Amino acid sequence: MNCIDYQKEENLEAVAARARNAVNEGVKVFNFIIAAELSREAIENAPLADVTDIAEKWRQPNVPDDLIINHGSYFQYAIAFLTDELRQKPTSNRALYSLINTKDISESGDRPIPSFLIFQCGLDGDTLYCTVYLRALEIANFLRINLEEIRLNLCEVLKRVHAVRVRLAVFAFGAYNRPNQSTLIKPELDRLSDVDFRDVLDFERARLVEMLIEKSQEATFIDVKRIATIADWSAAGRARRPNLANINQINHLAFEAVKAGNELAAVRLLHSHHDVVVGEAEKYTAAVTKLALEFRKCP
Incomplete structure (x- = not known):
């Protein structure tokens, strides 16, 4: 007996579209299925071809340079165990992987940890069941990556087990729709070495504008280290302070962006999805955008 209505779909694109239509922007839905x-x-x-490359990165055993975290570094080579379990014992309840344990959560503070927590499969005749549990799920952008990651996992499973259909159920404790939120891709600004960043500040300010625009995207992990460096670089009294007509305004806006970022980080220690978080996130985004636009005036 099944208690879930597995609506037949032609592809995962249709699943993603159905989910987007089910969750309005700015609304959090508890126990989303x-x-x-x-x-x-x-x-x-x-495949969801537009996100296949990034989904592959989320599955790699080591965190790629352009991601803040990924999933593969937590589950490593668990798909091999999962498929072996299904082949040896098709009715097993242990054909799964879990990304984190209680210690990972309790000691994490507000540092990024996976929202994708459990991936489980089981066979019933020629049907492969797949159940996924997430503690939080962003619908507009991140769900596509999650679905493609699930698809890539299932492709590996289907190479070793017989099934003609897949019944997929995705559960999220909280689902929300934030189209402007980043997908934990590390901004280029934060990937630069200290030396390269100094060179950009001094010689490639047009490039810096684009990197700051990228940095201004709404994020769940706030890192203002590079913006703080801009504040130091433009500070009054610095011996090698750049001779720019708008250097005082750059310094002011960098300071304001750091302040907004720190305030957002502080609020996120108390709330995950709340109006106050949205408000502080908008202030931070606006502050970084203003800084980017000020650099656009530079030679």
């Missing part, structure tokens, strides 16, 4: 039945062919041959 999206379920679908897909053919084996849909899993193997219909």
Whole structure:
């Protein structure tokens, strides 16, 4: 007996669209469920191609340089265990991986940890069941990456087990729709070495504008180290302070952006999804954007 209605879909694109339509912007939905039945062919041959590369990075055993965290560094090579378990014992309840344990959560503070927590599979005749649990799920952008990651996992499973269809159920304790939120991709600004960043400040300010615009995207992890360096670089009294007509305004705006970032980080220690977080996030985004636009005036 099944208690979930597995709506038949042609591909994961349809699943993603159904989820987006179910959650309005600015609304948090508790105990969100999206379920679908897909053919084996849909899993193997219909990728969410626009996010396949980034989904692969989320599955790598080491965190790529352009991600803040990923999933593969937590579950490592667990798909091999999962498929072995299914082959040896198709009715097993242990064909799963769990990304984090209680200690990871209790000692994390507000540092990024995976929202994708459990991936489990089971066989019933020629149907492969797949259940995923997330503690939080951003619908507009991150769900696509999660679905493609799930698809890539399932492709590995289907290489070793027989199934003609997949019944997928994705559970999220909280689902929300924030189209402007970043997907934990590390901004280029934060990937630069200290030396390279100094060179950008002094010689490539047009490039810096673009990096600050990227940095201004709404994020769940706030790092203002580079912006603080801009504040130091433009500070009054510095022996090698740049001779720019708007250097005082740059210094003021960098200081304001650091302040807004720190205030947002402090609020995020108390709330995850709340109007006060949205308000502080908008202030931070606006502050970094103003700084970027001020650099656009520089030669």
